[in-house]
Amino acid sequence: MNGKCLPAILLVGISVSACTQHAPYRTPRLAVESRPCIAEPDQRHQRPIAECVVDRDCDPTSAKPRAKVSPALQHRHYEATWKDGTAQPGDYYLSFVEFDDQGWFADREQMEALFALLAELEQKKTEALIYVYAHGWKHNASACDSNVVCFSRLLERTDLAEQGLRQENRRQVVGVYLGWRGLPFTAGPLTNVSFWTRKEAAARVGRGGVFELLVRLRDYRNSRQASDTEAVDTDPDKTQLVITGHSFGGLVIYSALSHALMEGAAKATYPDGVARHEPAKSFGDFVMLVNPAFEGSLYEPLFRIATDPDRSYDAEKQRPVMMIVTSEADSATGKAFPMGRTLGTLFQHATTPGPQKKSMRQAIGHDDRYLTHRLQIKEGVHPEPDRKPAKAESECGCPFLDRSKVWDPAEITRIIQALLEAAGLGEGGGDRAGEQGLKGELSYGAEVDLAPRCELKSARSYPYLVVRTGGPIIPNHNAIYSERFIDFSQLFLLYHIAGLHSLPLPGGPEGLCWDGTAMRKKVAEKTR
Numbered sequence: 240m241n242g243k244c245l246p247a248i249l250l251v252g253i254s255v256s257a258c259t260q261h262a263p264y265r266t267p268r269l270a271v272e273s274r275p276c277i278a279e280p281d282q283r284h285q286r287p288i289a290e291c292v293v294d295r296d297c298d299p300t301s302a303k304p305r306a307k308v309s310p311a312l313q314h315r316h317y318e319a320t321w322k323d324g325t326a327q328p329g330d331y332y333l334s335f336v337e338f339d340d341q342g343w344f345a346d347r348e349q350m351e352a353l354f355a356l357l358a359e360l361e362q363k364k365t366e367a368l369i370y371v372y373a374h375g376w377k378h379n380a381s382a383c384d385s386n387v388v389c390f391s392r393l394l395e396r397t398d399l400a401e402q403g404l405r406q407e408n409r410r411q412v413v414g415v416y417l418g419w420r421g422l423p424f425t426a427g428p429l430t431n432v433s434f435w436t437r438k439e440a441a442a443r444v445g446r447g448g449v450f451e452l453l454v455r456l457r458d459y460r461n462s463r464q465a466s467d468t469e470a471v472d473t474d475p476d477k478t479q480l481v482i483t484g485h486s487f488g489g490l491v492i493y494s495a496l497s498h499a500l501m502e503g504a505a506k507a508t509y510p511d512g513v514a515r516h517e518p519a520k521s522f523g524d525f526v527m528l529v530n531p532a533f534e535g536s537l538y539e540p541l542f543r544i545a546t547d548p549d550r551s552y553d554a555e556k557q558r559p560v561m562m563i564v565t566s567e568a569d570s571a572t573g574k575a576f577p578m579g580r581t582l583g584t585l586f587q588h589a590t591t592p593g594p595q596k597k598s599m600r601q602a603i604g605h606d607d608r609y610l611t612h613r614l615q616i617k618e619g620v621h622p623e624p625d626r627k628p629a630k631a632e633s634e635c636g637c638p639f640l641d642r643s644k645v646w647d648p649a650e651i652t653r654i655i656q657a658l659l660e661a662a663g664l665g666e667g668g669g670d671r672a673g674e675q676g677l678k679g680e681l682s683y684g685a686e687v688d689l690a691p692r693c694e695l696k697s698a699r700s701y702p703y704l705v706v707r708t709g710g711p712i713i714p715n716h717n718a719i720y721s722e723r724f725i726d727f728s729q730l731f732l733l734y735h736i737a738g739l740h741s742l743p744l745p746g747g748p749e750g751l752c753w754d755g756t757a758m759r760k761k762v763a764e765k766t767r
Contacts, residue, residue: 258423258424259424261339261420262345263345263349263380264309264335264337264380264382264418265309265310265311265335265337265346265349265380266309266310266311267311267312267346267348267349267351267352268287287310287312287352288310288312288313288332289310289312289313289314290313290316291313292315292316293315293316293391293643294317294642297315297391298382298391309382311334311335311337311346311348311349311352312332312335312349312356313332313333314330315330315331315333315394316328316329316330317329317395317643318643319395320643327399327402329395329398329643330398331397331411331412331413331414332411332412332413332414333414334349334352334353334356334413334416335349336353336415336416336452337417337418337419338419338444338447338448338449339419340420340440340443340444341447342444342447342448343447344448345418350448350452353415354455354459357413357459360411360413361463365410366410366463366476366478367410367411367413367463367479368412368478368479368481368737369413369415369456369459369460369480369481369523370393370397370413370414370415370481370483371414371415371417371453371480372386372415372416372483372485372488373417373419373449373483373485373488373489373491374386374416374418374419374421374485374486374488375421375484375485375486375487375532376421376422376433376437376441376486376487376571377421377422378421379418379419379420379422380416380418383634385632385633385636385717386416386485388632388635388636388637389637389639389640389720390414390416391414392637392640392642392720393640393720394412395643396725396729397729398412399643400729400733404733410478410479417452417484417491419441419444420437421437421441421487423437434575435579437487438490438532438579441488441490441494442490442491444491445491445493445494446495449494450495453482453496453523456523457480457522457523459478460478460479460480460524463477463478464477464478464479475737475738479523479736479737481524481525481526481732482496482522482525482526483526483527483528483529484527484528485528485530485531485719486531486571486572486716487532487533488531489528489530489531489532489533489563490531490532492526492528493531493537496522497537497541500541500560501540501541503520503521503522503560504541504550504703505544506520516550516551518552518553518557518558518702519545519560519702519703520560521559521561521702525559525560525561525562525732525736526560526562527561527728528561528562528563528564529563529713529719529724530564530565530569530571530604530716531563531565531572531602531603531604532572532576534580534598534599534600534602535599535601535602535603536595536598537603538563538598538603538609539598541703542609545701545702552700552701553700557700558702558735558736559702559704559731559736560702560703561704562704562706562731563705564604564614564706564708564713564724565602565604565605565706565707565708566604566707566712566715566716567707567708567709567710568710568713568714568715569715570715570716571715571716572602572604572605572716573605576601576602577600577601580600580601581600587599594608603705604705604706610692610706610707611691611692611701611703611704611706612690612691612704612705612707613689613690613692613707613708614687614688614689614690614706614708614712614727615687615688615690615708615712616711616712617685617687617688622709622711628718639718639720639721639722640725641722683730683731686723686726687723687726687727689706689727689731691752708724712724712727
């Protein structure tokens with residue numbers, strides 16, 4: 240084929256494809272007939288909240304919803320069923336805030352509705368767990384998008400965990416779904432040519448309104464944590480903020496927060512002319528990026544600050560700041576991403592042809608330079624994925640996580656109780672605290688361990704985790720809601736973030752670690 244014809248063919252293919260809508264999928268206004276009358280002056284700033292029941296009228300997954308627009312702020316009610324048949328009711332809020340290709344708010348009222356809710360929680364003296372998620376490439380905020388449904392099910396499980404940990408004084412779970420045009424058009428395989436435009440769009444979105452939203456959420460969190468004191472407390476019973484992103488959504492989040500994270504890593508006092516570093520601070524309480532689609536060179540400035548030889552971390556006080564998890568089975572970031580970046584960096588110069596060129600082209604999780612840990616299946620556990628995707632939910636639903644009505648929460652209930660006891664918060668806890676909560680069989684559940692690289696002496700307390708895992712835990716680029724990984728991430732957040740514990744790892748100082756050097760040698764031998 241004549242190479243000159245290829246651009247024309249691509250243009251024709253795209254022109255006959257189906258473009259996705261530019262208007263927001265969610266509206267902050269309810270239907271006129273269901274909106275309350277606003278008569279009093281002090282009610283003018285109240286935003287309506289859609290009350291709905293999961294699997295019935297909250298974006299039902301049994302069939303594709305007919306409406307193209309649904310409420311941006313929903314109070315969702317669900318019911319889980321215990322193994323003995325006992326029904327466990329619960330609720331959470333799900334807020335949608337959408338952005339256009341330039342990073343502008345698709346409808347600023349979506350954000351204002353969210354903060355009206357948070358103000359109402361503060362007036363009621365109800366603490367919150369705010370869980371932010373930015374979706375990636377080929378996704379959006381439509382009702383049938385698998386990320387929307389999977390995220391809502393994760394919020395259900397988070398609420399169940401809150402009930403298990405705090406019972407009557409549980410915090411209100413508030414999910415915030417950051418929507419953007421990750422899927423600009425549908426054209427079969429030709430959809431892949433949107434790689435370059437979506438990568439640039441993700442960076443713009445992160446530098447745009449997303450930053451304002453996240454700063455406002457952080458400041459709200461800080462005001463609730465600080466209470467009557469000037470300094471921000473670290474009270475696990477108070478409001479916390481967790482920020483997550485997937486694929487190009489990881490780029491959205493990192494573009495928004497990279498400078499704030501660098502400031503948290505570099506901040507120091509100079510009482511005698513010598514830097515005195517406090518524990519590194521996260522943005523909010525924790526940032527987690529899964530299969531993120533951005534190059535290592537963007538992470539390099541933070542990496543340099545965090546690994547400064549004069550910088551040390553107190554293993555007793557330092558809590559995790561950020562975790563980046565990438566699966567070896569992720570061909571999108573492992574193979575397609577470097578191909579796209581190779582074309583995108585043809586006219587960029589690398590001062591060092593080795594490390595710098597690789598960091599410019601490889602997604603961060605596939606660059607050995609930055610790796611600190613490995614998330615792996617425990618010895619004796621069957622390596623096959625624990626759950627195959629449900630085909631019935633492939634078009635409108637979540638093929639990876641079970642619905643609460645059929646999910647058996649007994650396992651995580653047992654683990655939560657064990658963590659409570661290990662931390663001295665439950666019956667029989669005594670004085671056992673700190674690292675004992677994650678030793679041996681309690682190391683993030685029954686199936687996985689998080690192992691530091693043996694050759695990195697600082698990995699045990701280093702707060703910027705760059706983690707590699709395999710297909711048995713995250714089977715592919717989109718399977719970030721697999722049962723094994725969700726169990727791990729929930730336990731990690733419960734223990735280290737909600738529980739405010741530092742990062743000692745299973746097995747004690749001389750215990751479990753991952754020999755990254757030996758692993759690379761084995762890979763090299765297999766590929767000869």
